Amino acid sequence: MLRIAARVPDHGKLVPWRFIIIGGPERAVFTERLMEIWRSRNEAASEQMAEVERSKRDGAPLVVAVVSRAAEHPKIPVWEQQLSAGAVCLNLLHAAHAAGYAAQWLTGWPAYDAEVARLLGLKEGERIAGFIHIGTPAEAPVERDRPDLDSIVVRWVG
Numbered sequence: 001m002l003r004i005a006a007r008v009p010d011h012g013k014l015v016p017w018r019f020i021i022i023g024g025p026e027r028a029v030f031t032e033r034l035m036e037i038w039r040s041r042n043e044a045a046s047e048q049m050a051e052v053e054r055s056k057r058d059g060a061p062l063v064v065a066v067v068s069r070a071a072e073h074p075k076i077p078v079w080e081q082q083l084s085a086g087a088v089c090l091n092l093l094h095a096a097h098a099a100g101y102a103a104q105w106l107t108g109w110p111a112y113d114a115e116v117a118r119l120l121g122l123k124e125g126e127r128i129a130g131f132i133h134i135g136t137p138a139e140a141p142v143e144r145d146r147p148d149l150d151s152i153v154v155r156w157v158g
């Protein structure tokens with residue numbers, strides 16, 4: 001799956017992304033660490049609120065953090081490097097689904113938190129493009145409204 005995920009358009013072959021696998025026994029430890037950080041930020045939160053938070057962090061047995069390491073480059077804009085990291089996330093979703101798993105691209109506060117970044121060993125300039133949660137499907141995914149193409153497509157007429 002990671003091989004498929006890494007097979008994305010990558011202008012300049014910079015490989016401006018990397019993976020951190022959070023699985024096995026470390027998966028539960030990761031949730032605990034996130035909860036500790038969350039509690040330190042939400043000291044007044046009730047146990048019920050903590051359980052809601054835990055249910056959001058505690059989903060699939062495998063999480064792959066896709067890390068963007070886009071950096072200033074003389075020819076390749078940072079924007080294009082970040083888009084490439086997004087493509088990695090989507091490819092990983094497709095790879096997981098094609099292999100029969102369920103997968104979801106999540107961010108939430110942990111993707112933007114300096115302490116979580118330290119916990120994951122992110123280096124200066126690195127950031128989370130997505131936490132890709134992967135597991136065995138428990139139920140059919142809920143469909144939701146999709147964009148009305150007529151409202152977002154125009155034909156360029158010069």
Ligand SMILES: Cc1cc2nc3c(=O)[nH]c(=O)nc-3n(C[C@H](O)[C@H](O)[C@H](O)COP(=O)(O)O)c2cc1C
Binds near residue numbers: 129143
């Ligand atoms: C960058 C990014 C971050 C996302 N983060 C979250 C999130 O934190 N929580 C959430 O419920 N959905 C999040 N989503 C949306 C889900 O990945 C997904 O689109 C949604 O669950 C519906 O799935 P579907 O589009 O396959 O029907 C995020 C999507 C993207 C592109």
